[in-house]
Structure formats: structure tokens, C-alpha cells
Amino acid sequence: MFEMNHSRWKKLISGENCPFCKPRLDNNQFWDKIATLSTSTLYLNKKQTYLGYSLLIFDGFHANSPSEITQDEWIKFSQDLYVAQKAIEKVVNPTHMNVAALGNQISHLHYHIIPRYDTDPRWGAPIWMNTPEEMAQLDTFLDESTRNQLIENIQKALNT
Ligand SMILES: [Zn+2]
Helix, strand or coil, X not given: CCCCCHHHHHHHHHCCCCCCCCCCCCECCCEEEEEEXXXXXXXXXXXXXXXXXXXXXXXXXXXXXXXXXXXXHHHHHHHHHHHHHHHHHHHHCCCEEEEECCCXXXXXXXXXXXXXXXXXXXXXXXXXXXCHHHHHCCCCCCCHHHHHHHHHHHHHHHCC
């Protein structure tokens, strides 16, 4: 079970070894890059239990909350969220969309963009469960060609 004590939290908000600070790999065990937007980068999560699940990560510098960036940066970040959510929605046609900014484990500003389906395993509730082990039981991954096609479709939708 994930533990967050005071010293770990202090280190996290300092940005030391922050996995969301740049430079970031375009592809790693957690994501594949979809596109660079005005002040953030959009990635498709490796886990696709909720088809289209993506992360939008603030690019500028290490910031933990809106109070650490300017209003102009916040507006750009919000615009990026708007275009990203709209493009994903267009491609996967979900029943509903969840957008979450939690920052409990990685405090660097980011959004989870989570398409929801009335057939999904957590429909009617947040996707997060009590333990990572419970969550892992639902993990779903796409084969490479389906995944690449999804990324390409979202890229096209972002540009239309
Ligand atoms: Zn950071």
C-alpha cells in the first residue's frame, strides 16, 4: 500500500526527481505521447481499462497547484484540457467523461482525462479503488496496432 509521510510529501512538492518534470520520455511503461499542446503534453496511458484514458501534463516547470503559475499559464492549460478532452471524446465516443486533478502521489500539475462507459467496471463511481492491487485486477491493455490507431485518431481529431 502506498504510504505518504511528511518528508516524502515535502520532497514531492519540491520537484526533486519529479517524474512529470521535463525532459520526459515520449514513450515509457506508463504512456505514449499523443501531442504537444500550448503549455502541456498529452499522453495516452498504457492502461486502457477506460478506452482513451489520457494524461495531460503541464510542461512549463515544476508547479504543484494553480497558485504557483500565472493566470495566463492557467488559461492556456485549461484551453489545452478543452481541446484534448474534445478530441478524445470525438474519437472514443464515451457515455461520459471524468476529468480529475488529484496530485496525491505526483503533485506536478496534471489532469487525468478518463472516458467513462456505461459498460465499464466502475460505472457510476470514480475509477479509483482503495488499493492499487484492487485497481490492478481491472487493468486492460491494447494490442500495439489498436493502440497506435487510437493515438493517430486522437492526433487527427486534435488537428480538426
Ligand atoms: Zn515536476
